[in-house]
Amino acid sequence: MGMKRRFSIGWTLACLLLFSLGMEAQTKQLHTVQRKETAYSIAKAYGVDLNALFDLNPWAESGIRKGDTLRIPWSNAQEQPAGESTDPPEPSGEKPPDIVTEQGTVSDSIPGKTGAGLPGILERVNSAKSDSLGQPRPRPQPPTWSLDTVRVAVFLPFYGGRDSLGRQERRLRQIAQDCAAGIALALSTERPLGAHFKVRYMDTGRDTSGALLCSPQDLVDLGAPVHLAIGPLKRTQFQEVRRWAGMEQAVHLALTDLGEGLTKNAPGVVMPYVPVAQRMEGLARHIAAQHPGEKVLLLATGDIRNIQAEAAFRGAWDAESAKDSLLMLSEVEVKSKGLGSIRDSLTDVRRNVLVVPGGKANRSLAGVLQTEMQLGDSLDFVLYTDKSWRAFEFFDHDLRERVGFTVVDGYGTLADSSVYDGLDSVHFCLARELARLRGGDAGAYGWLAHDLLREAMAWTAGHGPGWAQRMAVGAHLIHPQPNVDGGLHRFFWVPAGGDRDGLINGAVRLMRQEGYQWTEVNRHNASSGLSETVAPR
Numbered sequence: 001m002g003m004k005r006r007f008s009i010g011w012t013l014a015c016l017l018l019f020s021l022g023m024e025a026q027t028k029q030l031h032t033v034q035r036k037e038t039a040y041s042i043a044k045a046y047g048v049d050l051n052a053l054f055d056l057n058p059w060a061e062s063g064i065r066k067g068d069t070l071r072i073p074w075s076n077a078q079e080q081p082a083g084e085s086t087d088p089p090e091p092s093g094e095k096p097p098d099i100v101t102e103q104g105t106v107s108d109s110i111p112g113k114t115g116a117g118l119p120g121i122l123e124r125v126n127s128a129k130s131d132s133l134g135q136p137r138p139r140p141q142p143p144t145w146s147l148d149t150v151r152v153a154v155f156l157p158f159y160g161g162r163d164s165l166g167r168q169e170r171r172l173r174q175i176a177q178d179c180a181a182g183i184a185l186a187l188s189t190e191r192p193l194g195a196h197f198k199v200r201y202m203d204t205g206r207d208t209s210g211a212l213l214c215s216p217q218d219l220v221d222l223g224a225p226v227h228l229a230i231g232p233l234k235r236t237q238f239q240e241v242r243r244w245a246g247m248e249q250a251v252h253l254a255l256t257d258l259g260e261g262l263t264k265n266a267p268g269v270v271m272p273y274v275p276v277a278q279r280m281e282g283l284a285r286h287i288a289a290q291h292p293g294e295k296v297l298l299l300a301t302g303d304i305r306n307i308q309a310e311a312a313f314r315g316a317w318d319a320e321s322a323k324d325s326l327l328m329l330s331e332v333e334v335k336s337k338g339l340g341s342i343r344d345s346l347t348d349v350r351r352n353v354l355v356v357p358g359g360k361a362n363r364s365l366a367g368v369l370q371t372e373m374q375l376g377d378s379l380d381f382v383l384y385t386d387k388s389w390r391a392f393e394f395f396d397h398d399l400r401e402r403v404g405f406t407v408v409d410g411y412g413t414l415a416d417s418s419v420y421d422g423l424d425s426v427h428f429c430l431a432r433e434l435a436r437l438r439g440g441d442a443g444a445y446g447w448l449a450h451d452l453l454r455e456a457m458a459w460t461a462g463h464g465p466g467w468a469q470r471m472a473v474g475a476h477l478i479h480p481q482p483n484v485d486g487g488l489h490r491f492f493w494v495p496a497g498g499d500r501d502g503l504i505n506g507a508v509r510l511m512r513q514e515g516y517q518w519t520e521v522n523r524h525n526a527s528s529g530l531s532e533t534v535a536p537r
Helices: 002-026 039-046 050-056 058-062 118-126 167-189 217-222 235-242 276-290 307-321 360-375 387-391 397-402 416-420 423-438 443-463 467-472
Strands: 027-032 069-073 099-101 104-109 149-156 196-203 228-230 251-253 269-271 295-300 328-333 352-356 381-386 406-409 493-495 503-505 509-514 517-520
Touching: 039 050, 039 069, 050 058, 050 069, 149 167, 149 217, 149 235, 167 196, 167 423, 167 443, 196 217, 228 443, 251 443, 276 307, 276 352, 276 381, 276 406, 276 509, 295 307, 307 328, 352 360, 360 381, 360 387, 360 397, 381 387, 387 406, 397 509, 423 443, 443 467, 467 493, 467 503
Parallel strands: 104 196, 149 196, 149 228, 228 251, 251 269, 269 503, 295 328, 295 352, 352 381, 381 406
Antiparallel strands: 027 069, 099 104, 406 509, 493 503, 509 517
16 A cells, blocks of 8 residues: 555656646746737737637636746747747837737826826726626737837827816816726727727816917827827817827827817818708608608708808709609798698698708707697608707697607717617616716716727728828728717718718717607618618508
8 A cells, every 4th residue: 555655646646746847848948028018029029829818817808917937838839948038128208108008008198287186086997907807808819900009199188287277177077087998998998909008098178378388399208199089178278289290291180179160171180070060951851752753841940050051951962863864852941939821731631741951050940840730730741851850849749749849960879779680788788887987977978088089990900091181082891890888979071072071970860759668760871871771651
């Protein structure tokens, strides 16, 4: 028994020795992670398979940071002695990254004048776990980025160093904090593998003398010309920072409806809002497809706030009429507090197709029109309006259902019916993480910043940092990531005007209330701009 036991112990020790020798053979050397290195770049440098690297270092799939030690698997192409160091030289004079995500490093530099609220957001981002969204993480693949480091400049009004703020300034600071949370979420969830993000937040608030709290020196500190710029929120600041050195080739994301004119002679500017002309073209196209041979009544108020929308609808309808002789449009002048001569135009022998292109200026008209349609319960109505009418809380839901109430929406929001498809669970996880980063509800601007940055990063990954300039001159580029789930906005980029102009969003969606829920009645199509999916009523 003693001999057998000694033999068993000896055999076990021998197996352990062989195993340790095998592991040593598998890991000829250790590698200390340096700044700007990713798992893929390290695997490529040593000539080893990325999957083999992760098999030896399973923890690395969740992200690596400077100072981590990786065990390098054996490679036939690498015969270097184990004692010889292969670490790249330590860079000098550069700040180490503050945020580390699984796709690389994200360095967030904040000027000392940054306003209250942003440090708290970044602290929550720094402490974020890579699996905080609760989704299975895919094994990383080789990068598709055309550049190693993406430099992102964020211009937001934090009003750093100001003890007291006016009402408007406080509101702008809140929006800035919402945007900062959305930007952080986009950087942590998009997972564009193989690229590093160097991000600098700049304060576009003004000091007591009226000067910006940020300066062109902030771009110099960023290291090189900017690839992606986000903001500012106000027109004057936007135009000012566009002229800074280092912004010449940047794709500049405008977070708010600053006006289509900002894209004039600015091929790098990307406007996320859908201009009135695009919305009215989509609405006219839809009505023309649904009601050929029927008389359509355009209710024109003549209100200065509605003139642009009404003129755009007329022009779009003329273009549709040139293609279909069966289309008929009659224009009826109405007043904001009365229907005027519309009663003479209504009939009980056919459907009354009513179109009101204007927005919030038609609030009082909506009340009067509702009364008219309720009194005329023997008449058949179909009503098309601007998205603003969805917010008219007094508009009766049963009446909306009866008249097939349809609105044209430019920005795009999740339809109520989205709870029935898989998109909703993804959106819920993102919304939970966005609220955590913000410390509460991030609001519409947080989602806009998140969705727009994810969209811009997808294009940059697929076509390089000059994609906006190329698209502005008519280049036909394929969207590298056509299905971006979980956001609120859709984007369909089209040139705003001439070859030197920027891009505007042409994504138009139509929403109809059915079953007391808002459902989408058309799907965006990149080739035609709008494709119908609903049969005529």
